[in-house]
Amino acid sequence: MVNENGLLEIHVLGALNIEAQGRCLTPKGAKNQALLVLLALSSDMTRPRRWIEDKLWSTFGPEQASANLRQALSKIRASLGTYADILVADRASVSLDASRVWVDLHDGEMPLDERSELLQGLDVRDPEFEDWLRAERAELQSKIARFAPQDARGIxxxxxxxxxxxxxxERLAADVMANRIGEGVSEQVRAWRQSQDDDAPDLTATDIQVDCQLIAEGNGHAVFVKALHKPSARILYSKLTKVGDLSGVLDCDETMGRTIFEATDQIMGKLPQVLDNARPEARATALSRLGMYRMFSFEQDSLREAYGLMKQAHERDNNGVYLAWTSLIRSIQIMERAETNVEALLDEATELQHLAMEQSEGNPLVNAIVAKMRGSIFRDPAGCLELAELAVEANPASAYAWVSLAEANMIAGRPEDALAMSARARSIARTSPFKHWWDTGHCVIAIACNRPAEAIEAGEAAARAAPLSRPAHRHLLALYALEGQLDKAQKVADKMAKIEPGFSLDRLVNDDNYPVRTLRKKGLLEPIRALL
Known part of the structure; x- marks a missing residue:
């Protein structure tokens, strides 16, 4: 663009460049640059101060974050020189004068090259900003892909x-394990498994190859699993596991379940990096994977972002599993009291789960997600148990299936059985990036079983895996108080005040709508009064 009107140009496609009338005005410092980007890419070029602080200084306390923001604003104004008045700030918000700013992503032509990257090389090193940037990059790729739509043919x-x-x-055991990994992938993305028979068609179109090699070793066997992207020969997963009895492979015992689930999860995590980005399956997988990261944060704005990402995934590839994830997001929003229109969310969650089952009939993951919702949200013991049993029977290596069966046993009044099934789910999912979800769920079930020590262990594991996870810290606070560890309880309360807006001990103890149903039911909020 040749700027003849004195506009401030902000180029975000590729490396960030800010200029006016041929002069480079890009400020030094990644966070100063990121601040301008956060404003430039917002709908009205305005953001609340607190929102900006959360994106750029999420690990700092409120006072330090505010001081950092003030310092950044000063440095940006100095860099902009005569254009400094374009940046406007008051006590509540920060904005750019949109009438004097041109942004290539919004005002220029949409790039047709799918290799175009948003803000290439910008390294802010704040997890909240990185999450925001991943979402923005995914949205850009989605927009680019919509210019050349393709039909989803399946991986x-x-x-x-x-x-x-x-x-x-031995051959049966190896074949079963390889196919269970393939089935696990096909639950989460549109996919087809190919026959390995001698009369099978040409396999040159193969996307993913899953090899399961089984070798006798002493009194047992060694199983080597390797998954690779066939066109590029990139290895997506590999692991050697020792088994004593092949019946453990055929029956999918806990060790085999963990290996299969781990392989499936790592393949899914790397698929968007190796598949052609123009393929709907690749775009949908990238969007849904990012949506899962946002969903399992349990934070209000992140849940809203997750909802949008899953909706985009479904638009790219009409696969019911994305509707199931969307319904789970709605159920988490209901349980977390993250939104006020609960009835509308319930209605939407109900419709979404029905549509998901219609579009992905027999999908074990969809059955597991819907079963979990029927238990935790709709309190439907029969419906929860039926779908959970189907999910476990179809995929005994699914941590999602086992946690749904644990939910079914909890609402059926069998807490000890639920605890055992939750422990299995947790063990299978121990390498998942979302392991804190299973840890937190196990903490709650252990509380219901009057096992505070086991609940603390699971809660602490969840807090280690996800330091900003509110559900884990809520339950730990009560458990520490119950055990008389008031110093630990107070530290958790102080952390909750930082990571959850509006948190207070009074609200935790006295607000019946606060999301700690099991703690309240078991009378475990009373010991917290010692901290009031």
Whole structure:
């Protein structure tokens, strides 16, 4: 663009560049640059001060974050020189004068090259900003892809069994394990498994190859699993596991379940990096994966972002699993009291789960998600149990299936059975980036079973995995108070005040709408009064 009107140009496609009339005005410092970007890419170029502080200084206390923001504003104005008055700030918000700013992403032509990257090389090193940037990059890629829409044909997965013996038992075990990994992937993205028979068609179109090699070793066997992106030969996952008895492979015991779930999860995490970005399956997977990160944060704005990302995923690939995730987001918003229009959220969650099951009939992951909702939100014991059992039967390596069965047993009045199933789910999911979800759920069930020590262990594990997770810290606070560890309880209360707007001990103890139903039901909020 040749600027003849004295506009401040902000180029965000590629490396960030801010200029006016041929002069570079890009401020020094990644966070100063990021602040301008946060404003330039907002709908009205205005953001609340607190929102900006949360995105750029999320690990700082409120006072230090405010001081950092004031310092950044001063440095940006100095860099902009005669354009400094474009940046406007008051006690509540910070904005740019939109009438004097041109942004290439909004005002220029949409790039047609799918390799175009938003803010290339900008490294702010704040988890909240990185999450925001991932969402913005995903949205850009979604917009680019919409210019050249394609039909979702499905990812092709070739599952191979390799053994050093011709015995049917060993070959069956290897074949079952390889196919369970392929099935696990196909639950989460549109995919087809390919036959390895001698008369199978040409496999040159294979996207993912899953090899399961089983070798006799002493009194047991060694199982080596390797998954690779066939066109590029990039390895997506590999692991060697020792098994004593092949029945553990066939029955999918806890060890095998953990390996299968881990392989599936890592393949899903890397798929968007290796597939052609123009393919709907690749775009939908990238959007949904980011949506899961946002969803399992349980934070209000993040849940809203997750909802939008899952909706975009479904628009790119009409797969019911994305509707199931969207319904789960709505249920979390209901349980977290994150929104006020609960009835509308319930109605939408109900409709979404029905649509998900229609579009992905028989999908074990969809059954598991819907079962969890029928238990925790709709309090439907029969419906929860039916779908949870179907999910576990179809995929005994799914931590999502086992946690839904734990939910079914809880509402059926079998807490000890629920605890055992939750422990299995937690063990299977121990390498997941979302492991804190299973840890937190196990903490709650342990509380219901009157096992405070086990609940504390699970709660602390959740807090380590997700230091900003509010549900884990809420329950730890009550558990520490119950055990008489008031110093620890107070530290958790202080942290909650930082990570949850509007938190107070009085609200936790006395507000019946605060989301700690199990603690309240068990009378475990009373010990907290010692801190009031």
């Amino acid at each position: 092709l997965i070739h599952c191979r069994a390799i053994t050093d013996s011709d015995t049917g038992h």
